[in-house]
């Protein structure tokens with residue numbers, strides 16, 4: 001309602017200005033000192049927008065002077081040789097009065113007549129499942145000399161493959177296609193887009209391999225192809241992208257080794273390969289990634305020794321997720337020297353040996369998961385440590401692990417670990433901890449208590465009362481964990 005009123009008001013206002021203008025014009029034909037817009041440019045703009053918004057939208061009525069008096073939300077212009085030209089066009093409900101698409105939007109060829117267009121973006125525009133739209137397959141060359149930014153975000157009904165003509169957009173610096181329905185393989189010619197700084201293709205359904213030509217994109221800072229169905233080996237040429245800051249290839253079907261030249265990417269701050277089918281052990285050259293802040297390799301079949309990497313070389317590391325990789329060996333002491341480390345995820349591997357008590361000295365650490373391994377011996381952390389980490393110290397599912405219970409109140413005992421000596425209730429009741437894995441997010445790891453009750457246990461009154469107590473404690477912790485995960489996810493989003 002508010003919207004309609006505003007529009008009505010705008011029409012009246014525009015008409016008023018129009019009538020005033022025509023009166024002035026009737027007076028005298030003066031040299032026009034105000035910049036104007038060529039009729040063809042104006043018509044192209046109206047037409048292009050109308051294609052996305054529907055025929056009800058009459059630009060010449062609503063916005064007679066789109067680069068001047070009556071600006072359109074989402075349209076920016078520049079003065080070029082004393083004429084206005086459209087440079088930015090942004091369609092979709094970003095703001096209250098943005099241009100919002102109709103149910104059956106369509107690309108009109110006029111959009112390619114906006115020859116000074118530098119930035120074109122669509123957000124939440126192609127969304128109707130009954131109206132699938134493919135990207136136009138030609139005319140893009142008309143924008144080739146100027147277009148720097150092309151973005152499609154959250155357009156599930158935008159389908160089809162990436163048109164090969166995209167590779168003619170030589171000036172493109174940012175190609176962002178997030179959460180659309182785009183399929184097919186990545187064109188080899190993508191390597192022609194040599195000025196790309198940001199290539200983000202996440203959340204589509206691209207298939208096939210990453211072409212070797214990717215290595216030509218020397219200026220690339222962000223490469224994100226996460227959440228597609230890409231497969232095959234990671235091309236060695238990725239290692240040539242040495243200006244890269246973020247590399248996210250998570251949740252695809254990549255196989256083979258982590259390329260041995262990965263360490264060339266000296267400025268890399270994020271390496272995320274989780275949820276693939278990567279094998280071949282940890283690549284030694286990872287330790288050369290001196291800028292790395294987040295290393296997430298979880299849910300692969302990497303295997304091999306965890307201590308193959310000299311972890312202390314990664315002095316900027318804040319988040320390390322190596323869970324579910326089939327890693328063996330002991331908890332690497334060299335990790336303890338990482339001063340910035342906050343999150344250590346080593347769950348569900350084949351780690352053995354003791355957990356060094358020096359972990360407690362890592363002041364920045366707020367989460368340590370070593371659950372689902374084969375660690376042995378006694379945990380020698382203080383109650384203060386368990387209290388500080390609480391639920392974020394995960395050591396359950398290590399059958400040969402116990403904690404020194406001596407001076408500790410059971411309130412802060414490590415979850416799912418039995419005390420070493422005393423014949424505590426927990427030892428007798430045969431508790432089982434199950435880890436419900438999830439590749440959704442690194443930090444969304446959580447455990448649920450599944451008490452395996454046997455007839456004899458049920459008869460044990462002590463057991464029943466202790467179970468009641470425990471389950472309510474766990475519920476409380478669940479909330480804390482959920483909140484924490486949310487906060488961390490928000491933080492992560494902020495950093496990405």
Ligand SMILES: *[C@@H]1O[C@H](CO)[C@@H](O)[C@H](O)[C@H]1NC(C)=O
Pocket residue numbers: 058059060061
């Ligand atoms: C917009 O309205 C004007 C008159 O108000 C009309 O002449 C013009 O054809 C309309 N344009 C479109 C694209 O419908």
Ligand SMILES: *[C@@H]1O[C@H](CO)[C@@H](O)[C@H](O)[C@H]1NC(C)=O
Pocket residue numbers: 205207229
């Ligand atoms: C992606 O494409 C592959 C192969 O064409 C198909 O098997 C798969 O179901 C698709 N996935 C989604 C989420 O659409």
Ligand SMILES: *[C@@H]1O[C@H](CO)[C@@H](O)[C@H](O)[C@H]1NC(C)=O
Pocket residue numbers: 242243244266267
């Ligand atoms: C890495 O970052 C530094 C500092 O920001 C910069 O000077 C250098 O050029 C970058 N290296 C590459 C290869 O882009």
Ligand SMILES: *[C@@H]1O[C@H](CO)[C@@H](O)[C@H](O)[C@H]1NC(C)=O
Pocket residue numbers: 253255276277
């Ligand atoms: C991973 O690789 C193995 C063997 O190469 C194969 O059997 C399995 O299906 C692959 N898994 C995925 C998720 O691609």
Ligand SMILES: *[C@@H]1O[C@H](CO)[C@@H](O)[C@H](O)[C@H]1NC(C)=O
Pocket residue numbers: 352374376400
């Ligand atoms: C765990 O370690 C113990 C002794 O260190 C060994 O006997 C046992 O077989 C290991 N279990 C697994 C599942 O590797």
